[in-house]
Amino acid sequence: MTKRTILIKAVVPILQITFKGFHNGIELEADININNIAGIYNTHLIHHYSRQDDRFPALCLLIKHWALNSGINSAQDGTFNSYSLILLVLHYMQCACQPPIVPNLQEVCPDTFNGQVPITDLRFFEDEYTFESENHSDFTALLMGFFAYYAGFDFDKYAISIRRNRVFPKQILPQETRKKYVVFIEEPFDHNNTARCVRPEGLDKIKKALNEGNRIWNFRKRPSLKKIGQFSQSERTYKINGYSKQEVEEEENHHQQQHLHNYHLHLLSSLRQVLQLYHLSFLQQAFHLLQVEFSFSIFLYKRRSTRSYRSRSD
The missing domain is CATH 1.20.58 (Methane Monooxygenase Hydroxylase; Chain G, domain 1)
Incomplete structure (x- = not known):
């Protein structure tokens, strides 16, 4: 049964439908768009990445819930859309984790994930592109690593490319693009920016949330106020409002x-x-x-x- 239907007037209009009572009372949310060919190809790509390793879709789901609770999963409010969050997790598992947890499917299977295969020939729920990783890190370690990696990531200077399996300096982007976007995450097929809706104030909020997650997970002992430069008094004269x-x-x-x-x-x-x-x-x-x-x-x-x-x- 449909609980609500929302039309999101984005660059590619999205019809967001929420179903209730899907499984044990859990709601299921589906995003539907029309005539967005790149969206079909990237859905196919992410589907097969999810079949490479169970840790990838699980971490995507948890990061999405964390982002929602942190208020940084809303393109309308100038933060990340859900697809950008998925690409952040994918990039982390490809480049930051050593050995990589998932391969670059566009590189190892270029004839399948090139954005040129007829849509009618795309296949789902098949394991013909399975590659086993030598990285056996547990889920908790991956979650801690995600926060550590992105808390130190310089979104102002670097862009992310899943297709090329790397980060690259934003300086090589056209000047108009650099000025227009504060964060650049390359869409794997049409090469546009999936994070084009992120605004400067949204990026500040994103950085704060990532730093907070990293501090809580990886640095439990909070530095003293004096160490982080909020107070300059010496220990002998340390008095604040009495x-x-x-x-x-x-x-x-x-x-x-x-x-x-x-x-x-x-x-x-x-x-x-x-x-x-x-x-x-x-x-x-x-x-x-x-x-x-x-x-x-x-x-x-x-x-x-x-x-x-x-x-x-x-």
Whole structure:
């Protein structure tokens, strides 16, 4: 049964349909467009990338949920569309992961993924293009690596190409293109920019979300305020509005644990939704690890909150 239908007036108009009661009460969202030949070819390409390794579609789903919760999955609001997020995950698994998790299908199967095969000859749900990866990183490690890679990625200087399996300097793009787009992710077939809707303020929001994810996953100990340059006083004269350095840092740690608590809650919710659709063993393991980590973060949060309350009462 259709729950809602929305017409998105993008460069390529999209009819977005949401079905309810698809499977165990889970909603299914479908995007439909007409006369977009490149869209058919890239759907075929992404489909076969998804069949290369189960970790690719699983990470795509989780990153999409994270992006939605972070407010950076809306082309209308000047951030990433869903296709750009998929290409970010694909590029990460091709170039940042060593050995690569998925191959460059356009390079190893040029006669199939060249954007010239008649649409009627495109084949789905076949494993004739399967390549086994030597990279056996677990899902949690890949998620941490994704945040680490893109938190350090310079979107201002570099563009991403799936077709060429690399990043390249934006300087080689036409000057008009460089000025027009703040982020450039090359569409594999028509070579246009899939991130053309990203605006400067949207990029700032994207960078902030990626840095936050990287900090929480890869750098648990938050740097002191003095280290990140917000205060210049020496330790001997460290006073902020009447509060001592220790009091300020305790307050910072309290907010850090509260934020970590909320972040894990969102991530667990997203991963649970993914598990309901895809019963994958490695995702079950990742979910268990996150639950353990989440329980520990709750313990730390409550412990710090109690300690902070006692110190204030004293």
